[in-house]
Amino acid sequence: MTRYTVTTAIPYVNGRPHVGHALELVQTDVLARYHRQRGHAVRFQSGTDDNALKNVQGAEAAGVSVAEFVARGASRFAALGTALDLSFDDFIRTSSDPRHRPGVEQLWAACAARGDLYRKAYSGLYCVGCERFYDRSELTADGLCDEHGTAPELIEEENWFFRLGAYQDQLVELVESGRLRIEPASRRREVLAFLRSGLEDFSASRSVARARGWGVPVPGDPGQVIYVWFDALANYITAPGYGTDPAQFDQWWTGGERVHVIGKGIIRFHAVYWPAILLSAGLSTPDTIFVHEYVTVDGAKISKTAGNAEDPAEIAQRYGSDALRWWLLSEVAGSGDTDFTHARLVNRANEDLANNLGNLVNRTASMIHRYRGGVVPTSTVECLDALPLRKVRATAGATIGDALEAFDFRRAVEAVTAIGDAGNRYVEAVKPWHLARNGDDERLDAVLAELVATGRDIAVHLAPFLPAAAERIAIQCGQSFDPLPEPRPVFPRLQAG
Numbered sequence: 001m002t003r004y005t006v007t008t009a010i011p012y013v014n015g016r017p018h019v020g021h022a023l024e025l026v027q028t029d030v031l032a033r034y035h036r037q038r039g040h041a042v043r044f045q046s047g048t049d050d051n052a053l054k055n056v057q058g059a060e061a062a063g064v065s066v067a068e069f070v071a072r073g074a075s076r077f078a079a080l081g082t083a084l085d086l087s088f089d090d091f092i093r094t095s096s097d098p099r100h101r102p103g104v105e106q107l108w109a110a111c112a113a114r115g116d117l118y119r120k121a122y123s124g125l126y127c128v129g130c131e132r133f134y135d136r137s138e139l140t141a142d143g144l145c146d147e148h149g150t151a152p153e154l155i156e157e158e159n160w161f162f163r164l165g166a167y168q169d170q171l172v173e174l175v176e177s178g179r180l181r182i183e184p185a186s187r188r189r190e191v192l193a194f195l196r197s198g199l200e201d202f203s204a205s206r207s208v209a210r211a212r213g214w215g216v217p218v219p220g221d222p223g224q225v226i227y228v229w230f231d232a233l234a235n236y237i238t239a240p241g242y243g244t245d246p247a248q249f250d251q252w253w254t255g256g257e258r259v260h261v262i263g264k265g266i267i268r269f270h271a272v273y274w275p276a277i278l279l280s281a282g283l284s285t286p287d288t289i290f291v292h293e294y295v296t297v298d299g300a301k302i303s304k305t306a307g308n309a310e311d312p313a314e315i316a317q318r319y320g321s322d323a324l325r326w327w328l329l330s331e332v333a334g335s336g337d338t339d340f341t342h343a344r345l346v347n348r349a350n351e352d353l354a355n356n357l358g359n360l361v362n363r364t365a366s367m368i369h370r371y372r373g374g375v376v377p378t379s380t381v382e383c384l385d386a387l388p389l390r391k392v393r394a395t396a397g398a399t400i401g402d403a404l405e406a407f408d409f410r411r412a413v414e415a416v417t418a419i420g421d422a423g424n425r426y427v428e429a430v431k432p433w434h435l436a437r438n439g440d441d442e443r444l445d446a447v448l449a450e451l452v453a454t455g456r457d458i459a460v461h462l463a464p465f466l467p468a469a470a471e472r473i474a475i476q477c478g479q480s481f482d483p484l485p486e487p488r489p490v491f492p493r494l495q496a497g
């Protein structure tokens, strides 16, 4: 049995969920659902990064305890599970999940035992937004963080450092050999260039004073707290049981396939720091890291300060989760950022869902009722004019499989709309209403049977992408040869506003 783990990054909870989070969650959900459909054992894992310094500052600003602040923030992300039809198998909160801290401590101890952690006095420019130090050369001409547009602060303290430099050759070999696959290829090249430019050790702890005592203390050094990225990355292994449930951890992490889905802003942490930490601890590295681009709103990068963060739960409530999922899957590009607007979402949903797939299902169900009293006919008549439609139906599964293997979500959903296109063309070409008028019952039976089979195919192929809609289509097209339910539009026609 193939065991397949697919994860999202865990977001900081000090901000509200925005449409960019929805992209990553939906892409990951599709991979999970597709693999389940293939009969694989799947763990779809998400969660929240509660131990960031930013949360401490956010709680201070809000005048509540850090624990209360992060619980409130985390619940907004967990609630996306229902709002976006996500099939989470596991959702880990790094501050409160009892599995997390023992695993982080064990990971730290394993790296320390390897001799990869050492103390050193340090000063550097720190962006709290990114939770990382920057070289001056990495900042904008004005000395600002490119991600946040803010000036990093100068920090001086004694920290624990991780010997990242010691892993340079192993990391290059991992990526070059493809044992760590990074998609798309442009991101793989970016990682290789960074690896070859030379790796500096990174600071893996913070003073308790600066962290305000929030986070996991360094084992044996209570004056230091483990760096939030070391802590957060560990979620990928603490959830399946590293440090608490060795048998389950072996089954899922060591013995299974490991796939991370992340945004382009955090590649270095996932494709460089994280595999190095795992190598140091003697653990398996990820098999694949898929890097998605950003969703912008009105042409601007989403940020709290810009006030342009569209709330995915609100969008889904207004237009339906199908419409939002469909837009994210069918329009977000594999390279370059994609701009979200309500009009684009509405147009895409009306064109592909209401006018194409929905129309085909609806006219099929309506004709079965009008001409056959709701009972799906059986037929042994060969319809030669159905061959183009048959071909599209027969190849959809392989196309979807290839596309998802390449993380090309747009190509995958196009294979579903292609069935709708071919089905609607078939209806226009054979004109079942003419067959009915002319009393050509044998051929009408054959055409109607063909259309119902097409609707059932659509339901199957659509299921990983739009699970709720796929179920409605399956019901409309009848799972058995009992009379079909009264036809009802599967997709509403949406209006932007």
Ligand SMILES: [Zn+2]
Pocket: 127, 128, 129, 130, 131, 145, 146, 147, 148, 149
């Ligand atoms: Zn930053």
